[in-house]
Amino acid sequence: MKVRGTIREIEEWLAGGSGVSRAVLEELLRDPRAGVRQIALRHLRKLERMEREAARLERMWQTERTYWAKGYGAVAGLDEAGRGCLAGPVVAAAVILPEDFDVSGLNDSKQLSPAEREELRGRIDREATAVGIGMADVEYIDAHNILQATYEAMRRAVSNLPAPPDALLVDALTVPGLAIPQQAIIKGDSLSHSIAAASIVAKTERDRWMEAAAARYPEYGFDRNKGYATPDHLAALDRWGPCPLHRRSFAPVRERLQGSLFPERSMG
Numbered sequence: 599m600k601v602r603g604t605i606r607e608i609e610e611w612l613a614g615g616s617g618v619s620r621a622v623l624e625e626l627l628r629d630p631r632a633g634v635r636q637i638a639l640r641h642l643r644k645l646e647r648m649e650r651e652a653a654r655l656e657r658m659w660q661t662e663r664t665y666w667a668k669g670y671g672a673v674a675g676l677d678e679a680g681r682g683c684l685a686g687p688v689v690a691a692a693v694i695l696p697e698d699f700d701v702s703g704l705n706d707s708k709q710l711s712p713a714e715r716e717e718l719r720g721r722i723d724r725e726a727t728a729v730g731i732g733m734a735d736v737e738y739i740d741a742h743n744i745l746q747a748t749y750e751a752m753r754r755a756v757s758n759l760p761a762p763p764d765a766l767l768v769d770a771l772t773v774p775g776l777a778i779p780q781q782a783i784i785k786g787d788s789l790s791h792s793i794a795a796a797s798i799v800a801k802t803e804r805d806r807w808m809e810a811a812a813a814r815y816p817e818y819g820f821d822r823n824k825g826y827a828t829p830d831h832l833a834a835l836d837r838w839g840p841c842p843l844h845r846r847s848f849a850p851v852r853e854r855l856q857g858s859l860f861p862e863r864s865m866g
Contacts, residue, residue, distance in 0.1 A: 605631060605633040605634055605637070608626070608634055608637060609637050612637060612638075612641050618641065618645070620642070620645060623638045623641055623642045623645065624638075624642075626638035627639065627642070655701050655702070655704070655791075657789070658701065658704070658788075658789060658790055658791045658794065659701075659791055661767055661781070661783065661789070661790050662695070662697075662767070662790065662791065662792055665764075665765050665767075666697065669764075670764040670765040670779070671764055672694050672727065672728070672761070672763040672764045672765075673694065673763060673764065673765045673766075673767060673792060674692045674693060674694045674728070674730075674756065674759065674763035674765070674766050674767070674792060674796075675692070675693050675694075675695070675766075675767050675768075675769075675786070675790055675791070675792025675793035675794070675795055675796040676690065676691070676692045676752055676755065676756065676766050676767065676768045676769065676773070676780075676793065676796055677690065677691060677768075677769040677786070677787055677793050677796040677797040677800050678690040678691075678748050678751060678752060678769070678800055679707070679797070679800040679801040679803070679804040679805075680800075680804045680824075680825065681744055681748055682826065682827075683824065683825035683826050683827075683845070684825055684826070684827050684831065684835075684844060684845055684848050684850055684851055685736070685808075685811075685818070685820065685825035685831075685841070685843045685844045685845060685851075686736070686804065686807060686808050686811060686820070686824070686825040686843055687733040687734055687735045687736065687739075687751070687804070687807065688733070688734050688739065688744065688747050688748050688751050688804075689731065689732070689733050689751060689800045689803050689804040689807070690731070690732045690733075690748070690751035690752040690754065690755040690796075690800055691729065691730065691731050691732075691755050691796040691797075691799035691800040691803065692728075692729070692730040692731075692732075692752075692755040692756045692758070692759055692763070692766075692796060693722060693726050693728070693729050693730075693792055693795040693796040693799055694726060694727040694728040694729075694759070694763055694792070695722075695726055695727060695791055695792050695795055696725070696726070696727050699725055699726070699791070700721065700725065701791050703717075703718060704718060704791055704794050704795065704798075705787075705788065705794055706785075706787040706788040706794055706797060707787065707794070707797040707798045707800075707801040707802075708787075708797075708801075709788070710798070712805070715798050715801060715802050716802060718795075718798050719798055719799060719802040722795050722798060722799060726795065728759045728760050728761070728763075729759075729799060730754075730755045730756060730757070730758035730759035730760075731754075731755055731758060731799065731800070731803055732750075732751045732752065732753065732754025732755035732756070732757070732758055733751055733754065733807075734747035734748070734750045734751040734754070736842070736843055736844070736845055736846075738750060739845050739847065740845060740846050740847045743847065744845075744847075744848075748771070749771075749773050749774060749775070752768070752771070752773045753773060753775055753776060755796075755800075756773075756776060756778070762778060763778060764778075764779070765778065765779045765780065765781070766778050766779070766780035766781070767780070767781055767783055767786060767790050767792050767793050768780055768781065768782050768783065768786065768793070769782075769783065769785075769786035769787050769793050769796075769797065770782055770783070770784050770785070770786060804824070805824055808820045808821065808824045808825050809821045811843055815841045815843065817834055817837075817838050818831060818834045818835075818838070818841065819831060819834060820843075825843075827850055832850060835850065835851065835854050836854070839854060839855070840854060840855060
């Protein structure tokens with residue numbers, strides 16, 4: 599195909615996206631005009647990014663499709679948020695996606711902006727086959743340790759699905775106490791759409807919980823740090839001591855309670 603026209607006309611035509619193929623762009627790269635070559639190179643790089651993204655999204659369906667092919671119709675992704683925080687609950691989510699779910703933009707929640715996570719959360723809530731959410735609070739974490747609390751939050755998320763799934767895909771863990779076939783996938787939130795969706799639900803749910811907690815304990819900046827050990831959060835702990843939402847079993851909190859430097863605070 600021979601592409602003709604002025605530089606501006608070619609740029610407008612490429613911007614329209616109609617009939618723009620790799621072959622067309624490679625032809626434009628041979629154009630004697632430097633301006634045309636620059637435009638073609640920019641669009642070729644855009645095309646390559648789109649191809650890489652399409653390939654990534656396709657790869658992230660592979661595990662689910664393997665289970666579907668074996669007759670496991672309802673495959674749930676399972677992930678958590680908040681294991682490393684100093685305050686607030688650990689939150690888990692179980693998500694079952696239909697085979698035709700629009701996965702554009704879906705990724706590990708840590709790779710997304712808050713706005714992107716919220717947009718995807720809305721899509722998941724509207725279009726997922728099922729969503730279950732479970733939490734383990736600070737008291738459970740301090741009594742049993744964070745790993746056991748994570749397991750419990752995950753079990754609660756699965757139990758809060760409308761019906762038990764046929765199989766579970768879990769980010770990095772195998773959850774005890776579940777009589778459901780499960781597969782632990784290291785970095786599963788970047789390798790499975792179901793786990794990525796669960797990571798987004800867990801993260802947005804926990805962020806909302808911490809933002810609500812900020813209204814009760816504004817001095818800790820929970821709406822900004824979400825309970826993580828950021829410099830501003832640690833500075834607030836130094837000044838105010840822990841509040842009832844802090845995990846006493848975590849070293850930065852425990853150390854500030856040793857020697858009774860701060861009085862215990864009620865929930866208020």
